[in-house]
Amino acid sequence: MNAREGEFTAATGGGPAGAADAGERNLAPGTQSPHAPTATQPAAGRALPHESARAQVAGTATYVDDIPEVRGTLHAAPILSTVAHGLLRGVDAEAARAMPGVRGVLFAEDIPGDPVLATFVHDEPVFARDKVEHVGQVIGLVVADTVMQARRAARAVQVDIEPLPAVLDVREAHAKQSYVLPPVTVRRGEPEQALAAARHQLQGQLEVGGQEHFYLEGQVAYAVPMEQDQWHVYSSTQHPAEVQHWVAHALGLENNAVTVECRRMGGGFGGKETQAGHMAVWAALAAHKLRRPVKLRLDRDDDFLVTGKRHPFAYDWEAGFDDTGRLTGLKVAMLANCGFSADLSGPVADRAIFHTDNAYYLGDVEIRSYRCKTNTQSHTAFRGFGGPQGVILIEAILGEIARHLGLDPLDVRKANLYGVEDRNVTHYRMKVEDNILDPLITQLEASSRYRERRAEIARWNAKSPVIKRGLAITPIKFGISFTATFFNQAGALVHVFTDGSVQVNHGGTEMGQGLHTKIMQVVADELGVPFERVRCTATETGKVPNASATAASSGTDLNGRAAQFAARNVRDNLAAFVAGLDGCGAGAVSFRGGQVISPKTTRGFDEVVKSAYANRIQLWSDGFYRTPKIHYDKVTLTGRPFYYFAYGAACSEVAIDTLTGENRVLAVDILHDVGTSLNPAIDLGQIEGGFIQGIGWLTTEQLVWNDKGLLATHAPSTYKIPTAGDLPPHFQVRLWHEGNREDNVGGSKAVGEPPFMLAISVWEALRDAVAAARGDGLAPLVAPATAENVLRSLHG
Amino acid sequence: MHSQTIRFIRRGELVSLGNVPPARTLLEVLREDLGCTGTKEGCGEGDCGACTVVLGEAVDGRLQYRAVNSCIKLAHSVDGLAVWTVEDLAGPDGTLHPAQEAMVRCHGSQCGFCTPGFVMSLFGVYQNYVCQGKPVTRELAQSALSGNLCRCTGYRPILDAAVEMAAVPKVGVDEAKVLAQLAQLRGSHEAAGYMAPDSLDELLSLRAAHPDAQVVAGCTDVGLWVTKQHREFAQVLDVTRARELRRIEQHPSHIVIGAAVSLSDAYDALVQDRPQLRSFAERFAGLPVRNAGTLGGNVANGSPIGDSMPLLIARGARIVLLRQGGQRELPLEDFYTGYRRNVLAPDELVGSVLVPRPQPGELLRAYKISKRFEDDISAVCLVIRMELEAGRVASIGIGAGGVAATPVRARQAEAALLGQPWTEDTARAAAEALRAEFQPISDMRASAAYRQQVLGNLVQRFWLESQGARGINLERIAIGEVAA
Numbered sequence A: 001m002n003a004r005e006g007e008f009t010a011a012t013g014g015g016p017a018g019a020a021d022a023g024e025r026n027l028a029p030g031t032q033s034p035h036a037p038t039a040t041q042p043a044a045g046r047a048l049p050h051e052s053a054r055a056q057v058a059g060t061a062t063y064v065d066d067i068p069e070v071r072g073t074l075h076a077a078p079i080l081s082t083v084a085h086g087l088l089r090g091v092d093a094e095a096a097r098a099m100p101g102v103r104g105v106l107f108a109e110d111i112p113g114d115p116v117l118a119t120f121v122h123d124e125p126v127f128a129r130d131k132v133e134h135v136g137q138v139i140g141l142v143v144a145d146t147v148m149q150a151r152r153a154a155r156a157v158q159v160d161i162e163p164l165p166a167v168l169d170v171r172e173a174h175a176k177q178s179y180v181l182p183p184v185t186v187r188r189g190e191p192e193q194a195l196a197a198a199r200h201q202l203q204g205q206l207e208v209g210g211q212e213h214f215y216l217e218g219q220v221a222y223a224v225p226m227e228q229d230q231w232h233v234y235s236s237t238q239h240p241a242e243v244q245h246w247v248a249h250a251l252g253l254e255n256n257a258v259t260v261e262c263r264r265m266g267g268g269f270g271g272k273e274t275q276a277g278h279m280a281v282w283a284a285l286a287a288h289k290l291r292r293p294v295k296l297r298l299d300r301d302d303d304f305l306v307t308g309k310r311h312p313f314a315y316d317w318e319a320g321f322d323d324t325g326r327l328t329g330l331k332v333a334m335l336a337n338c339g340f341s342a343d344l345s346g347p348v349a350d351r352a353i354f355h356t357d358n359a360y361y362l363g364d365v366e367i368r369s370y371r372c373k374t375n376t377q378s379h380t381a382f383r384g385f386g387g388p389q390g391v392i393l394i395e396a397i398l399g400e401i402a403r404h405l406g407l408d409p410l411d412v413r414k415a416n417l418y419g420v421e422d423r424n425v426t427h428y429r430m431k432v433e434d435n436i437l438d439p440l441i442t443q444l445e446a447s448s449r450y451r452e453r454r455a456e457i458a459r460w461n462a463k464s465p466v467i468k469r470g471l472a473i474t475p476i477k478f479g480i481s482f483t484a485t486f487f488n489q490a491g492a493l494v495h496v497f498t499d500g501s502v503q504v505n506h507g508g509t510e511m512g513q514g515l516h517t518k519i520m521q522v523v524a525d526e527l528g529v530p531f532e533r534v535r536c537t538a539t540e541t542g543k544v545p546n547a548s549a550t551a552a553s554s555g556t557d558l559n560g561r562a563a564q565f566a567a568r569n570v571r572d573n574l575a576a577f578v579a580g581l582d583g584c585g586a587g588a589v590s591f592r593g594g595q596v597i598s599p600k601t602t603r604g605f606d607e608v609v610k611s612a613y614a615n616r617i618q619l620w621s622d623g624f625y626r627t628p629k630i631h632y633d634k635v636t637l638t639g640r641p642f643y644y645f646a647y648g649a650a651c652s653e654v655a656i657d658t659l660t661g662e663n664r665v666l667a668v669d670i671l672h673d674v675g676t677s678l679n680p681a682i683d684l685g686q687i688e689g690g691f692i693q694g695i696g697w698l699t700t701e702q703l704v705w706n707d708k709g710l711l712a713t714h715a716p717s718t719y720k721i722p723t724a725g726d727l728p729p730h731f732q733v734r735l736w737h738e739g740n741r742e743d744n745v746g747g748s749k750a751v752g753e754p755p756f757m758l759a760i761s762v763w764e765a766l767r768d769a770v771a772a773a774r775g776d777g778l779a780p781l782v783a784p785a786t787a788e789n790v791l792r793s794l795h796g
Numbered sequence B: 001m002h003s004q005t006i007r008f009i010r011r012g013e014l015v016s017l018g019n020v021p022p023a024r025t026l027l028e029v030l031r032e033d034l035g036c037t038g039t040k041e042g043c044g045e046g047d048c049g050a051c052t053v054v055l056g057e058a059v060d061g062r063l064q065y066r067a068v069n070s071c072i073k074l075a076h077s078v079d080g081l082a083v084w085t086v087e088d089l090a091g092p093d094g095t096l097h098p099a100q101e102a103m104v105r106c107h108g109s110q111c112g113f114c115t116p117g118f119v120m121s122l123f124g125v126y127q128n129y130v131c132q133g134k135p136v137t138r139e140l141a142q143s144a145l146s147g148n149l150c151r152c153t154g155y156r157p158i159l160d161a162a163v164e165m166a167a168v169p170k171v172g173v174d175e176a177k178v179l180a181q182l183a184q185l186r187g188s189h190e191a192a193g194y195m196a197p198d199s200l201d202e203l204l205s206l207r208a209a210h211p212d213a214q215v216v217a218g219c220t221d222v223g224l225w226v227t228k229q230h231r232e233f234a235q236v237l238d239v240t241r242a243r244e245l246r247r248i249e250q251h252p253s254h255i256v257i258g259a260a261v262s263l264s265d266a267y268d269a270l271v272q273d274r275p276q277l278r279s280f281a282e283r284f285a286g287l288p289v290r291n292a293g294t295l296g297g298n299v300a301n302g303s304p305i306g307d308s309m310p311l312l313i314a315r316g317a318r319i320v321l322l323r324q325g326g327q328r329e330l331p332l333e334d335f336y337t338g339y340r341r342n343v344l345a346p347d348e349l350v351g352s353v354l355v356p357r358p359q360p361g362e363l364l365r366a367y368k369i370s371k372r373f374e375d376d377i378s379a380v381c382l383v384i385r386m387e388l389e390a391g392r393v394a395s396i397g398i399g400a401g402g403v404a405a406t407p408v409r410a411r412q413a414e415a416a417l418l419g420q421p422w423t424e425d426t427a428r429a430a431a432e433a434l435r436a437e438f439q440p441i442s443d444m445r446a447s448a449a450y451r452q453q454v455l456g457n458l459v460q461r462f463w464l465e466s467q468g469a470r471g472i473n474l475e476r477i478a479i480g481e482v483a484a
Helices: A053-058 A147-156 A170-175 A191-197 A240-251 A275-290 A300-306 A345-354 A387-405 A409-416 A437-447 A450-463 A515-527 A555-582 A605-614 A680-698 A754-774 A787-794 B026-033 B098-105 B115-128 B138-144 B156-167 B175-183 B200-209 B222-227 B263-273 B275-282 B287-292 B295-301 B308-314 B411-417 B424-437 B448-466 B479-483
Strands: A009-011 A074-080 A086-092 A102-106 A138-144 A158-163 A179-188 A200-208 A220-226 A230-235 A258-262 A294-297 A313-321 A327-337 A364-372 A467-480 A489-496 A502-506 A534-536 A590-592 A595-597 A602-604 A620-626 A631-633 A638-640 A644-657 A663-672 A730-735 B006-010 B013-017 B052-059 B062-069 B082-084 B189-191 B194-196 B214-216 B236-238 B248-250 B254-258 B318-323 B326-331 B336-338 B349-356 B363-369 B380-389 B392-401
Touching: A053 B098, A053 B115, A074 A147, A074 A275, A074 A300, A086 A138, A102 A147, A102 A275, A138 A147, A138 A275, A170 A313, A170 A327, A170 A364, A179 A345, A191 A313, A191 A327, A191 A364, A200 A387, A220 A275, A230 A240, A230 A275, A240 A258, A240 A275, A275 A294, A313 A387, A327 A345, A327 A387, A345 A364, A345 A387, A387 A409, A387 A467, A387 A680, A387 A754, A409 A437, A409 A467, A437 A450, A437 A467, A437 A644, A437 A663, A450 A467, A450 A644, A450 A754, A467 A754, A489 A515, A489 A555, A502 A515, A502 A555, A515 A534, A515 A555, A555 A590, A555 A595, A555 A605, A555 A620, A595 A605, A602 A605, A644 A754, A663 A680, A663 A754, A680 A730, A680 A754, A680 B156, A754 A787, A787 B448, B006 B175, B052 B115, B052 B175, B062 B115, B062 B175, B062 B287, B082 B175, B098 B115, B098 B156, B115 B138, B115 B156, B115 B287, B138 B156, B200 B236, B200 B318, B200 B349, B248 B263, B254 B263, B254 B295, B263 B275, B263 B287, B263 B295, B263 B308, B275 B363, B295 B308, B295 B349, B308 B363, B308 B380, B308 B392, B363 B448, B380 B448, B392 B411, B392 B424, B411 B424, B424 B448
Parallel strands: A074 A294, A230 A258, A327 A364, A502 A534, A663 A730, B006 B082, B194 B236, B214 B236
Antiparallel strands: A009 A730, A074 A138, A086 A158, A102 A138, A179 A364, A200 A313, A220 A230, A220 A294, A313 A327, A467 A644, A489 A502, A489 A620, A590 A595, A595 A602, A631 A638, A644 A663, B006 B013, B052 B062, B052 B082, B189 B194, B248 B254, B254 B349, B318 B326, B318 B349, B363 B380, B380 B392
16 A cells, blocks of 8 residues: 655755755756645655644744743752762741742642652652652742742742762662662573683773763753643653553642643653653642642753653673684673653663664573663653663674674674574574574665775775774664553544544654654545644543553554544544445455545545535544564563564765864665655654764763762853754665564654664774774774764773 | 844744843743744753744844853844744745745654754755845854754755755745834833943943943853843843944954954954854854954953953963953953953953054964864864964964863963974974963863863864975865865
């Protein structure tokens, strides 16, 4: 059903004439836009613009802070701990209460329900009580007439804390067995014997930093009390159902008293999965105490101090391998810096274990995972969800092995790839059934001229005293599905109105990734109507209940199928109706191009809808989907946690300055697998955007906590995400040509997270350049590769 | 003419606002007072660009357009100007402006939160380039969008949109009408607590009469005292309107840059004299900050990590301080007495900066080391100016930032060079002298050890460049240059 556009390509650097097939951006003036209704063409497979694009560019797309405020709305600001670890002996809010506009101050004793958040592990207080566990932990709120009054007064609250020793370093936490959750070990075969018997052995350590989400829209929630102790909460959240549950839990109410709504987020990236729940609970508690609507919009500095980041990791590893660099034994200890509470650290650390293989067969292996407790923000979901921290380790190890043996790292990587007929079972006992790694990497190797460029770069480096270049190809194989199997379900509602227009609502949330657009495309095609007849409405717990987080790249897979099923139910009703009119079988009635076609008659969709309504046919339906085939034992971490894998590979070239450590990404070629694309423009946006975000994680985005545990990189002035100038001068993305081998919506594959990890090719290329500069086969580079870290890696 | 209210032109109409506190920001006025929520707050410190708006000002009978950050712009500072926000671009029938249409066509918005800011930066480019018949290149777009952060797209589609917008049917501003409206608003602005006189005499007399008033120019740092430190000011004295301070004067031996000249215009003048400074100039913050901030403000603020001062010190710039009925002039490095402290008396203001023009044979290089190339603050800034006579160092100026409590002149390193033959050994000795001269701190930007090491390494880079080495600085490296 999908009119796939063959190999969709975008290239940068060519200007308007350079990329003739990149969607529609090279239309000559006056050419008809392909956005004009084209009733005969299916919607899926087309590079349609984001459903909100026209509103977003005009400034009319509404985010939570833009919603017209209900009369009497107050504003809250958090009171933060200034100490990383200590006993909370008391608070004095008198000065704050006396300040202009202040309407109230609240602390833990003002919580009518459970003072502990309804997280999985139930270990995180709503407001700090008795003790504080990181700088920035929220102790209470000040509520005032205006935002600035609340923020000023929050700083005037005197907090009396008796400092205790703080654990700030993940290795120190591990040494003290300071954990938020018990360690987990995954083991196959006899790695000790394999290591001992290996022809070559290497061991090493690695440190990889965390990452701030830096969604452009900061955390925000707006809680409005309604009649009869009901609550309407506007939340910038990836998980409205969880926000609903947390708010009800904190207010001591049943879930049915709380409705949570999210039309869109200004970016999420995992940072608005659990973290949005905190904002909503705080706003609701303030609204509950003051009996007024309350909005909580965090200042960016507070957002940095309060909310969790991507988990920083530290590793110890030992590898045994043969002369070709093929691994024969591996032992890994991975230390996840979880911060002060569990949050999602269990599943994040699990996914790091799952992805320690990346694209490679590990053989005899042991992975020990430690979920370390430190006195920092509680680290949380972030695009990739532990996957990047697993993948970077194995890529680092294979790079080390190649340099140790004097082999091309790509040859070592290829020697270790999963096989198709054998060597095809993961360390968690899942058979890899859809492996396209070898043909995909081979195609990229050729199209990027990898071998020639390696030789060119080696010659160039020999003549270049200051600047050294590096090149690397790394692949990705990323497991798609929530590892918690029960999350892999979704619901949707499709309404056809009497004029033939269509509304779809589903449990997923829109954070910019184009989910609503793709789902509108799927629904349009299911009903055979033009894309323009379909609208998607705000995600709301009262419409589709108990929805899973929009996370794990699964938004389209789950909700798209649910919406497709809902639309199919309506279509079936209409087909049966038409079949009755025309005396044919319902299966003979088809829907396309805005028409309903039976063997006897062709009618307009609107006309059929109108008569069906008059004949009391149901024009709306729900749809429900649950992912098949998956199962998984969470004690042994074995089974089939993933429905399928998404694949890709990237070839990246970089340059480093050996005087300063400054570095640049010069050229990137990507070949990535999205199955049959539902929307090539949106998929391209996810690949490019994810990749650049990955470059940020591994180069300029450095989180620095000082020796008191204060996060010193607290805002964009000090925390540097990529800018337009960091876009590689050559940046070409191509889509792999095959559909998903599993039965997934439209033959597509999930795309949100996998491309992020392709940026590891940049980091490996930097290590290649470092090794070229050093000349001793070593590249002791950590992540992120800031200028300082690169310079340090060149010496010692 | 004095006005008690803030008056500006928007959508062709006069907007008039009374009783606005002096420290209220333009963004607060737009979102909270006028209910225009299209403009977003991303960071509240002028570093993300989500709040970008475009200001129009009558300059020499023409409209000059500048994209600025509304989150750190004091609302009173737009009195007498025209203001465009993202809501103001589409036609009455909803037809999108070319900047907006191009963003849609190129898939330049995903979450959409940074989008209004990008659209406004693009609108600034549209007015200043497309409408002037000048091409929009990818390089220009990268520079013009350097102050706008996007976390979703990876920027490629947005840069495409910048190029694409020229291909959309043209839409212009009715400049004659806006100019006529602005002419009605000309004059000083003095509301309760906010004084913005349009003459130097008036400015200096207000300075003398209100020594405690917070002096502001472009407010790109003071704005953060408001948004982040929550400071309120009883009185603000805005120097940017005094016409005498808005001039750049070209003299045979030097140029005089008035204290109210924007960083954009000031750096344009400096780059005109020394084209090698272009990339250094473009790395000063992002364009919206350069459009709002002033060279005088950067100098008076005296941050040890401000990038103008090392350049000016290396070039032997002098600073002119003004008071009612008098003035004094001193070398810039002597202006600073400690961390953010200077010799300015309570009745004085920075009037201008005098920058000597390049001498024949002058070798000048400005190096900025930061985590990110664009829109970042220096870990280390080093500017070296050298003149050689018969192979010996005849004149030397070295300015450094990020290595001490103030911007500084590296006198010991200069001493190690002056009169010496310019050889690799001399360069090595100068590098060691420079490393020994300062004891930088460790902070979130870099460690002390890195700063010290890089100081010396930059002298080595200067040596290599003085010997004709090319392609050894990634700041302005071209792929062809590397790949050749």
